[in-house]
Amino acid sequence: MSLSNRQRQIVLQLISAEGAVTAKQLAESVAVSVRTVKYDLTDIRDWLAAKDSVLKSAPRKGIWIEASEAARTALREKIDDQLADNYLAPNERILRMILILSQTGDYTTQQQLQARVNVSQTTVNNDLKKLAVYLEQFNVKLISKNYYGYKLNGTELAIRRLLEQLITQQLNRKTLMAELVDSLNTKTEPKRALVLTGEATFDHAFNTILKEAIRLGKQEGDMPDPSTLIATIIRLTIGVIRQGFNQLVNSYHRVEQSQTDQQYSDKLIMRTLDFYNLPALTDDYDYYLGQSVNEKVAPQDHNLVAMTHRIILAVGALVDHDFSHDSQLQENLYLHLSQSLGKKSQLLEYSPFTQDIKQEYPALFEAIEKTVNKELAGDQAVLSEAFVSFIALHFMVSLNRDSQMRTVRVAYVCATGIGITNLIQQRIASAIPNIELVGFASIDDARALIAREHPELVISVFPLKNLEVQVIEVRPLPNAADIAAIRGAVAKKLQVPLAQIKSQQPVVPIRPKPNLEQQTQQTILTMFSIYSELKQQLPTTIDPYYGDAFMMHVFLAVQRIMFDKQYQGKPNQDDPKLVGTVEHVFSDHGLAINRAEVHAILEYLSLSHEVSQEGDDTTGRER
Structure with a gap:
C-alpha cells in the first residue's frame, strides 16, 4: 500500500520526534481534525507493520514509532521514494516540464512531454498554458513552432535563475535539507542518492557534485557553511547540464589557472568541470561563484527607503490592511532589504518557514510575492519563495502587534437588552479578548443601537436581515460553537490566523459579591x-x-x-x-x-x- 501526502507528513513527524506526539499536535501540523488523523493512523499502522516497524500509543502520553535508528533511516528512504513516485502532481508537472525543456537547446515535441509526464494530450495543453504564464515572472518565454514543439527562450542567466528557484523549492522538503546539512557538517557521503527534483539528469549531477564536495572537504579541512556550499552545488548542477550542450552565460573566454584564488569553492568548480570534461569559461565561472555578469548594483539608500515604503503600501492595499502606521515595520523591512540586496554575491536562500507561511497567511504571501516581483523585476537573483517568506515574517510581526492592540467593535442583541449582560461580557471577553462590546439591545432597539454605534460585527440571538454589518446568530447563552463562530469572524476582521485569537482564562474565580x-x-x-x-x-x-x-x-x-x-x-x-x-x-x-x-x-x-x-x-x- 502507499500513503497519501498527508499521511507521509505524519510519518515524517513521528520519525523525527524525540518522544511521543499527541493526536492533537499531529492534527494541527497537517491542518485536519483529530478524528481524521486517527483514521490516517490506522493506515499508517498497517504501512509500518509491513516494514517491520510498530506504531505505539498510550493515554496521556501520545503516539510514537517504535523502531531502531537504522529502521527510521529506512523509513525516511521509503517516504522519499514515494515522494518521487508521486512527484507529478498538477503544479509539479509544470516544474518537471521546465526541467525537461532546460536540458536541450532544441525543440521538444508535445508528444515527448506527454510521454515524460504521463498525462493526456489535453492535460499537457492546459499545463503548457500555465507554464507560459509562470515563466513570465522570470523574463523567460515559452516559444512554440509548428511540427517542432516547444523550447525556453530567454537570456542564459534568466533560465539559470529560473532553475535555481525550482531546485531551491525542493529543499523545503525538510528531511532532504536536514540530510544535506548533516552530510556536509559531518563530511559523510549520503548512504543513498538524494532525490532532489525527480528528474534523473539533475539528480545524478547533484549527487555527483555533492560527493566531490565532501571528498574535497576531507582533504582541505575547512569548508564553507552548508547553505553557501549547497548554493554552489546547485549552481554547478545547473551549469554543467546547460554548458554540456553549449548554453553559456556569455563569452568563450577561458579562465587562466593563475586567475583563480584556489579557495575551496574554486577547487570544487575546477574539479567538477574536469570531471565533466568542460572548459572553465570566465562568465560561467563567475556564475558558479555567485558573481553574475553585469551584476546589479544595490539601490542607493534614498531609493531603498522609497522602495520599502512602496512595498508596504502595495501589500497593505492587496490584503486590505493598513501597515503604513507601523514605523517598526518600515525600519525592519528597510534593514532586511538593504542587507539582502546589498550583497555583492547573491546566494540561494533557504527558509524552513516557507510552507507554513504559505498555509497560514496565503493572501499575505501572494501579495508580497506579487509586489516584490514588480519592484525587483530586474534582479531575479534574489527573487525566491525563501526571499518572500523572510519579508513575510516582518509583516506577520506587524499583524501580531496590531491584533494585540486592535479590537473589533461588537453590538449584542438579546431578548431584553439587559439581564444576562454581565455573564455574556464575562464569557465573551475571556474567550475572545480582541473585541469591544459597544452595547446591548433588545430586538426592538437593535437597529437604533447599530445606527448609533456603527459596530463592525453584530451578535444576535434572533435572525436579523437586511443589515450592512455582519450578523452572527447565537444561542441565548453562547456555547462553545457560538464562541468559535465569533472568534472566526473576529480573526477575519483583524486579518490574522484563527490561532492568534487566544482565550484568556479569568484570573480570579467567581466569588459571592456584596450585591x-x-x-x-x-x-x-x-x-x-x-x-x-x-x-x-x-x-x-x-x-x-x-x-x-x-x-x-x-x-x-x-x-x-x-x-x-x-x-x-x-x-x-x-x-x-x-x-x-x-x-x-x-x-x-x-x-x-x-x-x-x-x-x-x-x-x-x-x-x-x-x-x-x-x-x-x-x-x-x-x-
Whole structure:
C-alpha cells in the first residue's frame, strides 16, 4: 500500500520526534481534525507493520514509532521514494516540464512531454498554458513552432535563475535539507542518492557534485557553511547540464589557472568541470561563484527607503490592511532589504518557514510575492519563495502587534437588552479578548443601537436581515460553537490566523459579591450555562429519567465550588478525555472543579449508558 501526502507528513513527524506526539499536535501540523488523523493512523499502522516497524500509543502520553535508528533511516528512504513516485502532481508537472525543456537547446515535441509526464494530450495543453504564464515572472518565454514543439527562450542567466528557484523549492522538503546539512557538517557521503527534483539528469549531477564536495572537504579541512556550499552545488548542477550542450552565460573566454584564488569553492568548480570534461569559461565561472555578469548594483539608500515604503503600501492595499502606521515595520523591512540586496554575491536562500507561511497567511504571501516581483523585476537573483517568506515574517510581526492592540467593535442583541449582560461580557471577553462590546439591545432597539454605534460585527440571538454589518446568530447563552463562530469572524476582521485569537482564562474565580441580587442572578445563569454545555459536550446523552437529578447536581456542584465545600475523596479511574471535558467547561466559567466532583458528575453518564444498553424496549417503562 502507499500513503497519501498527508499521511507521509505524519510519518515524517513521528520519525523525527524525540518522544511521543499527541493526536492533537499531529492534527494541527497537517491542518485536519483529530478524528481524521486517527483514521490516517490506522493506515499508517498497517504501512509500518509491513516494514517491520510498530506504531505505539498510550493515554496521556501520545503516539510514537517504535523502531531502531537504522529502521527510521529506512523509513525516511521509503517516504522519499514515494515522494518521487508521486512527484507529478498538477503544479509539479509544470516544474518537471521546465526541467525537461532546460536540458536541450532544441525543440521538444508535445508528444515527448506527454510521454515524460504521463498525462493526456489535453492535460499537457492546459499545463503548457500555465507554464507560459509562470515563466513570465522570470523574463523567460515559452516559444512554440509548428511540427517542432516547444523550447525556453530567454537570456542564459534568466533560465539559470529560473532553475535555481525550482531546485531551491525542493529543499523545503525538510528531511532532504536536514540530510544535506548533516552530510556536509559531518563530511559523510549520503548512504543513498538524494532525490532532489525527480528528474534523473539533475539528480545524478547533484549527487555527483555533492560527493566531490565532501571528498574535497576531507582533504582541505575547512569548508564553507552548508547553505553557501549547497548554493554552489546547485549552481554547478545547473551549469554543467546547460554548458554540456553549449548554453553559456556569455563569452568563450577561458579562465587562466593563475586567475583563480584556489579557495575551496574554486577547487570544487575546477574539479567538477574536469570531471565533466568542460572548459572553465570566465562568465560561467563567475556564475558558479555567485558573481553574475553585469551584476546589479544595490539601490542607493534614498531609493531603498522609497522602495520599502512602496512595498508596504502595495501589500497593505492587496490584503486590505493598513501597515503604513507601523514605523517598526518600515525600519525592519528597510534593514532586511538593504542587507539582502546589498550583497555583492547573491546566494540561494533557504527558509524552513516557507510552507507554513504559505498555509497560514496565503493572501499575505501572494501579495508580497506579487509586489516584490514588480519592484525587483530586474534582479531575479534574489527573487525566491525563501526571499518572500523572510519579508513575510516582518509583516506577520506587524499583524501580531496590531491584533494585540486592535479590537473589533461588537453590538449584542438579546431578548431584553439587559439581564444576562454581565455573564455574556464575562464569557465573551475571556474567550475572545480582541473585541469591544459597544452595547446591548433588545430586538426592538437593535437597529437604533447599530445606527448609533456603527459596530463592525453584530451578535444576535434572533435572525436579523437586511443589515450592512455582519450578523452572527447565537444561542441565548453562547456555547462553545457560538464562541468559535465569533472568534472566526473576529480573526477575519483583524486579518490574522484563527490561532492568534487566544482565550484568556479569568484570573480570579467567581466569588459571592456584596450585591446579593446581582450575585444571585449571575450564579443562576452560571449554573444553567455549565449544565447546558455539559449536556452538549459529553458524549453520552443523559437519560430523561435522570435529567432533573443531573441538572440539580450540576447546580449544587457550582454552589459547592463557589463556597469551597467540594466533595473530598481519592481520584477515580475515569476516562481522562471525559474528565478533561468537565474540567474545561467549569474552567471556562472561572471555577476549578476537583476530581471527586468530576467523578460524581460522570456517574450520570454511566447510569444513562447502562439504561441505553438495555435496549429500546425501556421506553415508557416504570422505574
